[in-house]
Amino acid sequence: MALTGLFLVVFLFAHLAGNLQLLDMSPEGQLKFNAYAKFMTSFPLVKAVSYLLYFSILFHAFDGFLLTIQNRKARPVRYMKENAAANRSWASNNMALLGTLILVFLVIHMKSFWFEMHWGDIGTDTDGNKDLYTVVAAAFSQLWYVALYVVMMTVLAFHLLHGFQSAFQSLGLNHPRYTPVIKNIGVFIAVVVPVFFALIPVWMFVNR
Numbered sequence: 001m002a003l004t005g006l007f008l009v010v011f012l013f014a015h016l017a018g019n020l021q022l023l024d025m026s027p028e029g030q031l032k033f034n035a036y037a038k039f040m041t042s043f044p045l046v047k048a049v050s051y052l053l054y055f056s057i058l059f060h061a062f063d064g065f066l067l068t069i070q071n072r073k074a075r076p077v078r079y080m081k082e083n084a085a086a087n088r089s090w091a092s093n094n095m096a097l098l099g100t101l102i103l104v105f106l107v108i109h110m111k112s113f114w115f116e117m118h119w120g121d122i123g124t125d126t127d128g129n130k131d132l133y134t135v136v137a138a139a140f141s142q143l144w145y146v147a148l149y150v151v152m153m154t155v156l157a158f159h160l161l162h163g164f165q166s167a168f169q170s171l172g173l174n175h176p177r178y179t180p181v182i183k184n185i186g187v188f189i190a191v192v193v194p195v196f197f198a199l200i201p202v203w204m205f206v207n208r
Contacts, residue, residue, distance in 0.1 A: 001067065002167035004060040009164060011053055012193050022136060022200050025207055033136075034129040041117060061103050068096040091162035098159040105152040112139050140204040149201045153194035161190035 018040065021033045040046055091098065116122055116135050125131045139145050164186035168174070173182075 001060065001063045002170035004056040004063070005163050005167045007052075007056050008060060009160070009189065011056075016193060016196055019200055020196065022133070023203055025137075025204065030131075030133040031125055031127055031129075033133045034125050034131055035127065037117060037132040038129045057103075057106065061099065064096060064099045089162060091158040092166070095159065095162060098155055101152065101155050102159060105148075105155075108148075112145075137204060137208065140201040141208050143205065146201040146205045150198045153198040156197075157190045157194040160193065161186060164189055 018036055021029065021036060023029075024032070113132065113136060117130060117132050120135070122135055123131050125133075140149075165179075165183045168179075168182050
């Protein structure tokens with residue numbers, strides 16, 4: 001669970017770096033993004049890593065559901081008096097819910113972009129590449145989709161806020177000196193990554 005989670009965090013940074021190109025809405029920027037999309041779906045090494053990514057997403061989700069079920073079976077009867085908030089954050093108490101929402105969003109997200117890039121009937125740009133930029137721009141011209149995207153980035157932020165630091169704890173990497181640093185890095189990631197992801201659809205909607 002921890003290893004796949006950390007791998008997915010690395011993927012988020014790589015995915016964000018590529019998607020930030022969408023902020024350049026000039027004709028040249030559109031061509032660059034389409035060239036990037038072609039590279040990400042055709043370069044052999046990237047394609048090989050993408051299979052590892054798909055496996056990691058499915059394994060992370062499945063393992064999360066399994067752990068939730070095991071935890072509930074371990075104590076089928078709740079405590080008569082429980083104050084979980086005193087020792088755990090809201091995010092840590094609701095990781096299963098947050099993860100489920102993210103998984104549902106991933107299905108919608110991949111249908112909107114990944115599926116269209118591979119099998120959708122989309123046109124080509126002046127360089128002969130599939131015009132995925134137009135597909136993205138069309139999706140982000142819809143207020144409901146932009147709102148959904150922003151909400152789901154908030155969900156992702158809470159998931160990362162607990163998940164990043166708990167991954168190191170699960171791996172036994174606890175230390176009085178380094179654990180606070182890991183927590184601060186986790187907060188930084190939980191804020192910066194979702195904010196910049198959310199910025200993209202908002203920017204494209206406002207400037208459409």
